[in-house]
Amino acid sequence: MAVNADLTTIWALIIAFAVFMYVVMDGFDLGIGILFPAFAPGEERDQAMNAIAPVWDGNETWLVLGGGGLFAAFxxxxxxxxxxxxxxIIAMLLGLVFRGVAFEFRWRDPRHRAFWDWAFTSGSLVAAMTQGMILGALLQGIEVDGRNYGGGWLDWLSPYSLLTGLGVVAGYALLGACFLAMKVEGRAEDHAYRLAGKAAWATLALMVAVSLYTPLLDGQYWRRWFTMPNILFAANVPIVTGILFFALGRSLRKRRTYRPFLIALGIFLLGMIGLGISMWPFLVPDTVTIWDAAAPERSQVFMLVGVAIIMPIILAYTGWSYWVFRGKVGTEGYH
Incomplete structure (x- = not known):
């Protein structure tokens, strides 16, 4: 049965939304893990941990939806x-598992808390770095042989994938620091604002580096960004991103409570739009389009009914959990 192009596009947008939600929501708690050693043991670290204790597990729902949706729809x-x-992917999953174990055992095994703090940080760092490198491996190109992967075991490893990995680490650290600025108080809050400023500069530098490197990977990327009439739309992305970074720096200096995190979300959204400009309509750049990879139309319709039921429920309980646990946190551990 022929695939309905509109239906396929809807599924591509659903998966893009799920990926964005995961990057944003799990991104800030991975970022807190990355920044964890910078906070003083005791009250500062306890506040940082408590800031994500009620929500961190639910944030990974979006990873399941994105990965499962890709498997089912494409x-x-x-x-x-x-x-x-x-x-x-194996390293990322091990990092997430190790991090989750460390999160729970940190409260229940005080004698080895220093080890679990290290495990929390290392798991977060590995997960963030590998997610960025997966993105880099996809953008730099995947060798396809017919309908199968035709490359080697280490084709993903390159200077570009390392650069995108570091970019994601810096971006997650920015999200984490801005989230903590909303949630913690006292010395931890002061520390969060300082870390957010440093992470903002690192994120800006790495975004510029990746943005300059990407068009050099493939002539198709160059044409999508720098030829007419594409440039008339594409140029708005870096311009608005620069404006948001300026606004972010100003809001951090003025120690706004919510604005830095909202601006950081906007920066990530623009990064997602930039990724779409580079890749659309390919899922495997220059090789497999969304229509080439799509499941049969009946399968897409069947799954769309399920998503139409499940996604509002996920959004509702996510919003409710953040509403219930709004405001500043204390230093008592959640059990």
Whole structure:
């Protein structure tokens, strides 16, 4: 049965939304893990941990939805991308597991708290770095042989993928620091604002580096960004991003409570739009489009009914949990 192009596009947007929600929501708690050693043991670290204690587990729902949606709606892309990035995906999952174990055991095993703090940080760092490197491996190109991955075990490893990995680490650190600025108080709050300023500069530098590097990877990227009439739309992305970074720096200096985090979300949204400009309509750049990779139309319709029911529920309980646990946190551990 022929695939409905509009339906396929809807599924591509659903997966893009799920990925964005994961990057934003799990991004800030991974960022807190990355920044964790910078906070003083005791009250500062306890406040940082308590800031994400009620929500961190639910944030990863979006990772399941994004990965499961890719498998169900675009099985060909799933079958190519996963073998190309197996080492990174395995490392990411191990990092998330190690981090989750450390989160729970930190409160229940005080004698070894220093070890669990290290585990929390290392798991967060590995997960963030590998997610960025998966993005870099996808953008730099995946060798396809017919309908299968045709490359080697380490094709994902390159200066570009390392650069995108560092960019995601810096971006997550920015999200984490801005989130903590909303949630903690006292010395921890002062520390969060200082860290947010440093993370903002690192994120800006790495975003510029990746943005300059990406068009050099493939002539198609260059044409999408720098030829007419594409440039008339694409140029707005870096311009608005620069404006948001300026606004972020100003809001951090004035120690606004919510504005830095909202601006950081806007920066990530523009990064997602930039990614869409570079890749659309390909899931595997220059090889497999969304229509090439799409599941049969009946399968997409069947799954769309499920998503139409499940996604509002996910959004509702996510919003409710953040509303219930709004405001500043204390230093008592959640059990």
């Amino acid at each position: 099985p060909l892309a799933y079958a190519i991308i996963l073998p190309a990035t197996y080492p990174l």
